[in-house]
C-alpha cells in the first residue's frame with residue numbers, strides 16, 4: 001500500500017514535471033498540460049491519433065532520442081480512495097488542474113492536422129506555409145532561426161489562431177507534438193551555406209537527427225527537403241533517383257551536398273530501424289517571389305542586376321523612384337551587368353516555387369517514401385538564362401563573364417518520371433512565365449517601378 005509520504009513525494013515530482021512541461025509548451029506556443037487532442041479524420045495517421053487520446057504527454061531529456069513517460073492526469077475524484085485530508089487536498093488539486101486545462105481545450109480551435117515546418121520563414125518554407133494555412137483543418141508551427149529566413153515572409157499569419165512561430169535552431173532538440181514535419185531548415189544558397197560550413201553540416205546532420213527524434217517520439221510523418229546537389233557534378237544526364245551521384249567529399253560544397261546525403265541516410269535508417277514514416281524530396285533549382293534579393297543564386301542575381309541597371313533619373317519616377325532606403329543604399333542604379341560565371345555553358349533547370357510546393361505536399365500526402373526528384377526539366381545554360389532575363393526585363397543591360405567557384409556542377413536536369421507516375425505531379429509554370437512574377441516582386445521590394 002502506498003503511504004501518505006510516498007504519495008506526497010510522487011505528487012511533488014509529478015507537479016514539478018507538469019510545471020516544467022507547462023513552461024516548455026507555453027514557451028513554444030504549444031498546448032497546455034492535459035489538454036485533449038482533437039480526433040482526426042479517419043484517413044489520417046492512426047498512430048498519432050491513438051497517442052493523442054492516451055492522456056499522456058511525451059517529453060525529452062537531453063538527447064533527441066530519449067523518451068520520458070509523461071504525467072497521467074487524474075481525471076475524476078475517487079472518494080473511496082481518500083485516506084486522509086492530505087490525500088483529499090492533493091486529489092482536489094490534481095482534479096482542478098485537469099479541469100482548468102479542459103476549459104482551455106474547449107476554447108481551442110479544433111484542427112485535424114498539426115504540422116511543423118522547419119525553415120518555414122524562408123523562401124520555399126513560407127510559400128509552403130501559405131499553402132498549408134489555406135486549409136482551415138491545419139494548424140501550422142514554424143521553427144526558424146532567421147539566418148536566411150525572415151518573419152516578414154510570414155507577416156500575414158502572425159497572430160492567426162492556427163499559426164505559431166518559434167525562433168528555434170534545429171541543431172537543438174525541439175519539443176512539439178505534431179502529426180507531420182516538413183523539414184526544410186538549412187541555408188540553400190551556395191554563398192550562404194559556404195559562409196559557415198561547419199554550421200551548415202551540423203544543420204543537416206544534427207538538425208535532421210533532432211527532427212527524426214521528434215518524429216519518432218510523437219509518431220509524426222517527416223519529409224526532408226534534400227537536393228539535386230546530392231548528384232554532385234553528375235555523370236548521368238538527366239538525373240534520375242537511382243543515380244548515386246558524383247560528389248567531392250572534401251570540397252567547399254560538401255558541407256551542403258554531403259550534409260544532405262547524410263540526412264537522407266539518417267532518414268532511411270530511422271525508417272528501417274524504427275519504422276518512422278519518411279518522405280524525401282530532391283529539390284532542384286527553385287525561383288520565385290520572396291527569394292532574398294541578396295541571395296546570391298543565379299535567378300535572383302540576374303533579376304536584381306537587371307533591375308538595378310536602370311539609370312536612376314528621379315524625374316522618371318516623379319521623384320519617388322526609390323522608396324526603400326536600404327535598396328537605394330545597396331543599389332544606386334549605376335548599372336550592374338548580369339554576371340555569368342564561366343564558362344556559361346553549365347546548365348540548370350528552374351522550378352517555379354508554387355509548383356515546388358505542390359510537389360512537396362503531394363509527396364507528403366502520398367504513399368511513397370522517395371527519394372523523388374521535384375524540379376522542372378526545362379534545361380538552360382546560364383548564358384541562355386542571362387539572355388532571357390535581358391530580353392524580358394531590360395534590353396540595354398550588359399552581360400559579362402566572371403570567374404566561377406570550385407566544384408560547380410556542369411549540368412543539371414531532373415528526370416521526373418517518378419514524380420509523374422507516383423505523385424501525379426509535373427510543373428506547370430514555364431521559366432518565361434515565372435520570371436515576370438518574380439520581377440514584379442523584386443520591383444516592389446526594391447522600389448523600382450516598371451519603365
Ligand SMILES: O=c1ccn([C@@H]2O[C@H](COP(=O)(O)OP(=O)(O)O[C@H]3OC[C@@H](O)[C@H](O)[C@H]3O)[C@@H](O)[C@H]2O)c(=O)[nH]1
Nearest residue numbers: 188190227228284285297298301339340341346382408
Ligand atoms: O551570379 C551568378 C550566380 C550563379 N551563376 C551560376 O548559376 C548556376 C546556378 O548557381 P546557383 O548558385 O543559383 O545554384 P546551384 O545550382 O549552384 O546550387 C543550388 O542547387 C540546387 C539547390 O538545392 C540549392 O538551392 C543550391 O545549392 C551555377 O552554374 C553558377 O555558377 C552565375 O552564372 N551567376
